[in-house]
Amino acid sequence: EPEVTQTPSHQVTQMGQEVILRCVPISNHLYFYWYRQILGQKVEFLVSFYNNEISEKSEIFDDQFSVERPDGSNFTLKIRSTKLEDSAMYFCASSEEGLGGDTQYFGPGTRLTVL
Amino acid sequence: TQLLEQSPQFLSIQEGENLTVYCNSSSVFSSLQWYRQEPGEGPVLLVTVVTGGEVKKLKRLTFQFGDARKDSSLHITAAQTGDTGLYLCAGLQTGANNLFFGTGTRLTVIP
Numbered sequence: 001e002p003e004v005t006q007t008p009s010h011q012v013t014q015m016g017q018e019v020i021l022r023c024v025p026i027s028n029h030l031y032f033y034w035y036r037q038i039l040g041q042k043v044e045f046l047v048s049f050y051n052n053e054i055s056e057k058s059e060i061f062d063d064q065f066s067v068e069r070p071d072g073s074n075f076t077l078k079i080r081s082t083k084l085e086d087s088a089m090y091f092c093a094s095s096e097e098g099l100g101g102d103t104q105y106f107g108p109g110t111r112l113t114v115l
Numbered sequence: 116t117q118l119l120e121q122s123p124q125f126l127s128i129q130e131g132e133n134l135t136v137y138c139n140s141s142s143v144f145s146s147l148q149w150y151r152q153e154p155g156e157g158p159v160l161l162v163t164v165v166t167g168g169e170v171k172k173l174k175r176l177t178f179q180f181g182d183a184r185k186d187s188s189l190h191i192t193a194a195q196t197g198d199t200g201l202y203l204c205a206g207l208q209t210g211a212n213n214l215f216f217g218t219g220t221r222l223t224v225i226p
Contacts, residue, residue, distance in 0.1 A: 004157075006157075031212060033212075033213070033214075035214070042216050042217070042218060042219070043158065043203065043205070043214075043216040044216070045213040045214060045215070048212050048213055055212065056211065056212060056213050058213065089155075091157050091158070093214075095212070102146075102207075102212075103148060103160060103163045104148070104160075104214060105160060106150070106157040106158045106159070106160075107157050108156055108157045109155070109156065109157045111155070
């Protein structure tokens with residue numbers, strides 16, 4: 001069964017450093033998403049991406065964040081200058097379409113630890 | 116912020132018992148998804164409900180979407196220890212494609 005994959009599974013970085021989190025969405029899906037989950041808190045939406053541009057973003061997704069689809073398979077989330085409060089699980093998801101009844105499938109996540 | 120409240124937050128039951136988890140909101144959703152999440156892993160989809168009043172069954176799990184599409188429930192019959200986990204509901208609003216996640220229900224099934 002097709003699945004969303006993410007690398008690395010765990011990333012440790014120093015405050016102020018740039019990190020890139022990578023995702024390979026399900027191959028025939030057109031919409032891609034990033035969510036994050038701070039330890040003990042709810043899963044929160046960051047950004048959605050369609051047709052090589054951001055379609056929606058939340059208040060969390062500020063100028064420190066960017067997303068890119070550098071080739072036909074990868075979808076990346078970059079944090080330019082990490083802060084302690086960026087420590088969280090980051091989940092990538094994808095869906096066939098962005099319609100109301102469509103289902104989003106999640107990857108296993110990348111645990112980001114900012115020291 | 117669209118709030119999806121789940122209740123109960125924690126539930127501990129004996130193997131073989133039945134249980135129901137609720138997901139409530141004051142907002143209308145075009146669809147609602149139920150996920151199960153293990154510690155340190157991503158949410159794994161259980162079901163998507165789209166139509167008001169819809170009922171879907173997945174073996175011992177029964178999912179219902181409220182008539183007004185503001186609430187949903189998950190009923191587990193004859194719980195097993197393998198049902199232990201965090202159950203999340205998440206809703207999509209019309210015209211948006213970002214999921215709003217509920218607060219989660221952590222279920223523990225005791226042998």
